[in-house]
Amino acid sequence: MEKFTRHTGNAVALLHDNINTDQIIPSREMKRVSKQGLADGLFANLRYTDSASGGRTADPDFPLNQAHADNASILLSAANFGCGSSREHAVWALQEYGFKVIAATSFGSIFYDNCIANGLLPVVLDGTQIDALNTGKPITVDLHQRTIGNSGRQFGFSLDASKQQLLLSGMSAIDVTLEYTGDINTFIARDKTLRPWVYSHQFIESTDNEHNT
Amino acid sequence: MTEHAATTLFDKLRQSHQIRQFDDGSSLLLIDRVMLHERTGTIALSNLIDDKRPIVNPQSVFCTIDHIADTTPGRPQLSRMPGGEVFIDAMRLQARALKLHFFDIDDPRQGIVHVIAPEQGIALPGITLVCPDSHTCTLGALGTLAWGIGSTDCEHALATQTLRIKALKQMRITLTGTASDWLTAKDIIIHLIALHSAAYAVGHVIEFAGPVVGAMDIEQRLTLCNMAVEIGAFTAVIAPDAKTLQYVENRPFGPSASTWPSARDHWLALRTGPLATFDSEVSLDVSSLAPAVTWGTSPEHAIPVDHAVPPPRMVDGQKDHSQINALTYMGLSPGQHLTDLVIDTAFIGSCTNSRLSDLRRAAEILRGGKVADGVRAICIPGSTQVKHQAEAEGLDTIFKKAGFQWGESGCSMCFFAGGEGFGEKARVISSTNRNFEGRQGPETRTHIASPETVAWSAINGRISDLRHCPYPGSR
Numbered sequence: 001m002e003k004f005t006r007h008t009g010n011a012v013a014l015l016h017d018n019i020n021t022d023q024i025i026p027s028r029e030m031k032r033v034s035k036q037g038l039a040d041g042l043f044a045n046l047r048y049t050d051s052a053s054g055g056r057t058a059d060p061d062f063p064l065n066q067a068h069a070d071n072a073s074i075l076l077s078a079a080n081f082g083c084g085s086s087r088e089h090a091v092w093a094l095q096e097y098g099f100k101v102i103a104a105t106s107f108g109s110i111f112y113d114n115c116i117a118n119g120l121l122p123v124v125l126d127g128t129q130i131d132a133l134n135t136g137k138p139i140t141v142d143l144h145q146r147t148i149g150n151s152g153r154q155f156g157f158s159l160d161a162s163k164q165q166l167l168l169s170g171m172s173a174i175d176v177t178l179e180y181t182g183d184i185n186t187f188i189a190r191d192k193t194l195r196p197w198v199y200s201h202q203f204i205e206s207t208d209n210e211h212n213t
Numbered sequence: 214m215t216e217h218a219a220t221t222l223f224d225k226l227r228q229s230h231q232i233r234q235f236d237d238g239s240s241l242l243l244i245d246r247v248m249l250h251e252r253t254g255t256i257a258l259s260n261l262i263d264d265k266r267p268i269v270n271p272q273s274v275f276c277t278i279d280h281i282a283d284t285t286p287g288r289p290q291l292s293r294m295p296g297g298e299v300f301i302d303a304m305r306l307q308a309r310a311l312k313l314h315f316f317d318i319d320d321p322r323q324g325i326v327h328v329i330a331p332e333q334g335i336a337l338p339g340i341t342l343v344c345p346d347s348h349t350c351t352l353g354a355l356g357t358l359a360w361g362i363g364s365t366d367c368e369h370a371l372a373t374q375t376l377r378i379k380a381l382k383q384m385r386i387t388l389t390g391t392a393s394d395w396l397t398a399k400d401i402i403i404h405l406i407a408l409h410s411a412a413y414a415v416g417h418v419i420e421f422a423g424p425v426v427g428a429m430d431i432e433q434r435l436t437l438c439n440m441a442v443e444i445g446a447f448t449a450v451i452a453p454d455a456k457t458l459q460y461v462e463n464r465p466f467g468p469s470a471s472t473w474p475s476a477r478d479h480w481l482a483l484r485t486g487p488l489a490t491f492d493s494e495v496s497l498d499v500s501s502l503a504p505a506v507t508w509g510t511s512p513e514h515a516i517p518v519d520h521a522v523p524p525p526r527m528v529d530g531q532k533d534h535s536q537i538n539a540l541t542y543m544g545l546s547p548g549q550h551l552t553d554l555v556i557d558t559a560f561i562g563s564c565t566n567s568r569l570s571d572l573r574r575a576a577e578i579l580r581g582g583k584v585a586d587g588v589r590a591i592c593i594p595g596s597t598q599v600k601h602q603a604e605a606e607g608l609d610t611i612f613k614k615a616g617f618q619w620g621e622s623g624c625s626m627c628f629f630a631g632g633e634g635f636g637e638k639a640r641v642i643s644s645t646n647r648n649f650e651g652r653q654g655p656e657t658r659t660h661i662a663s664p665e666t667v668a669w670s671a672i673n674g675r676i677s678d679l680r681h682c683p684y685p686g687s688r
């Protein structure tokens with residue numbers, strides 16, 4: 001994962017509540033067992049007038065298609081951004097398109113964690129702060145200080161210390177956790193005596209069938 | 214009073230899995246079971262393989278094929294999604310190579326991941342279970358601490374048998390009053406979301422409690438918890454009781470006979486103590502609730518079935534833009550009555566409402582009746598086992614005689630994956646959980662309701678008030 005420390009970029013606003021991950025990346029746009037090649041399908045139903053039939057005709061009314069959104073790397077939104085399906089493709093598509101920061105008044109819980117897992121910074125602000133940032137001027141985000149702002153208007157935001165650390169270091173969360181392997185193994189050894197019923201199920205080999213793959 | 218008396222059900226579940234707690238309030242939890250499906254699970258597995266990270270405990274991992282499996286009768290194709298075979302093939306290869314439990318398309322244990330987890334005894338009270346799918350919260354109905362995660366967190370769970378969760382707030386929703394016999398868990402949860410908003414419980418674990426929950430059978434509780442994510446919750450839980458124990462006993466992957474007594478003792482202690490407090494308490498008297506149906510494109514856009522579509526709500530002196538969009542998308546104007554809306558399609562299925570009891574209740578409504586002319590009606594059992602049980606009871610015959618298509622188990626048209634959809638501007642009454650724009654097909658207009666309301670509407674050819682149905686048995 002790439003480190004995140006400080007970022008300055010242009011913002012684009014989609015100020016609706018409840019923008020869901022089906023909207024961010026429709027299911028039919030997830031064509032491969034891969035994180036790549038998703039930017040083209042980002043917001044496909046909203047961005048293109050004919051995406052359902054595979055078309056790519058830009059809808060001029062959609063903010064991402066407007067001149068001011070060129071090179072936008074910060075997305076401003078409203079309540080419950082990224083609600084719905086757990087598909088991490090929503091985050092991968094936003095990142096591949098070029099977004100580094102999403103600021104919203106609240107986030108879908110799985111989406112929020114998916115952002116952290118990939119180094120896309122989710123920033124929770126209130127509605128007036130979002131409006132104050134939505135001026136067309138470049139926005140700067142500083143993760144060390146946990147601040148976001150543009151020329152004069154600066155707001156602090158909160159983020160769990162462990163999440164901030166993970167993003168700043170660019171480390172994989174798996175590697176961080178593997179440092180506790182000793183604790184984990186001790187816990188499991190004790191747990192097997194406390195909750196033997198969790199470990200008593202049978203392992204049944206998958207039925208062998210003729211599907212040759 | 215002991216500390217126990219002040220502890221919530223969620224705290225007990227968390228504490229019994231907590232390997233470490235960190236300064237910022239987050240906890241590293243042991244993960245007892247991981248479930249995977251072909252659509253998102255394959256990505257987690259292929260990344261793990263690429264990174265050469267082993268799965269610590271393959272015996273705790275269960276895979277199925279549900280999302281894009283063909284569900285038309287006899288499964289003439291492999292996948293309903295154009296090009297979807299790659300996901301199915303990847304799941305098969307990976308599950309075999311990594312020696313995971315695997316229920317292939319033709320396995321009698323196959324089905325929608327959240328339907329087979331309780332059915333096979335994979336989800337149990339007092340365990341943690343994660344799956345890269347947002348409706349994993351369904352399983353909280355058994356007293357399982359279960360939640361949906363992304364693919365990267367899934368890799369973490371597979372590679373370390375743990376996950377870190379942040380400090381969460383707790384909300385208790387107490388359901389009181391007397392439920393009419395046509396009122397379902399689906400109606401109750403839709404009402405709750407409409408009453409409070411789709412973002413109401415963001416950052417919270419919900420505990421559903423109260424006499425109405427106690428009176429529900431386990432399958433209704435699964436429906437109730439299924440839509441916890443649609444009210445924004447991290448997940449939901451319900452304390453296990455005698456019904457839960459009865460439901461769980463003798464399931465294939467449940468505790469062995471010798472460990473059953475210790476499991477039972479553990480489970481019966483999983484209750485919120487009388488002195489415990491919640492960050493918020495909500496209660497709802499269900500006595501006067503009507504059947505609920507959505508009118509818009511978020512589950513919060515819902516009203517009693519006999520009500521008129523509301524005008525857009527005002528936000529800061531302006532009409533709520535998302536509600537205006539929703540009205541346009543759905544082809545509706547404020548003041549229109551839902552019961553005047555002619556439907557094109559009726560769909561019964563999904564992890565919300567496709568278990569045996571759902572199909573039984575819908576079949577009671579359809580018995581001897583006929584789907585209205587011009588309405589396409591589809592029933593997709595939630596698992597192969599549900600399908601076989603329903604067929605053994607003759608439910609398939611009732612559905613087919615009424616004019617329903619009777620399919621193979623899977624997620625089916627709960628979501629559009631490319632390929633077959635319901636059609637542009639088609640109006641669908643659906644027992645699923647999401648009415649998002651495009652969810653069931655490009656420009657498809659989805660109204661969410663209980664399977665009973667779907668069945669009754671199919672007969673009438675328009676969205677219909679279940680209270681006018683000459684109810685069960687009287688036909």
Ligand code: SF4
Pocket residue numbers: 280325326327346348562563564565623624627628645646
């Ligand atoms: S039935 Fe629908 S909501 Fe449930 S897991 Fe499948 S796609 Fe998701």
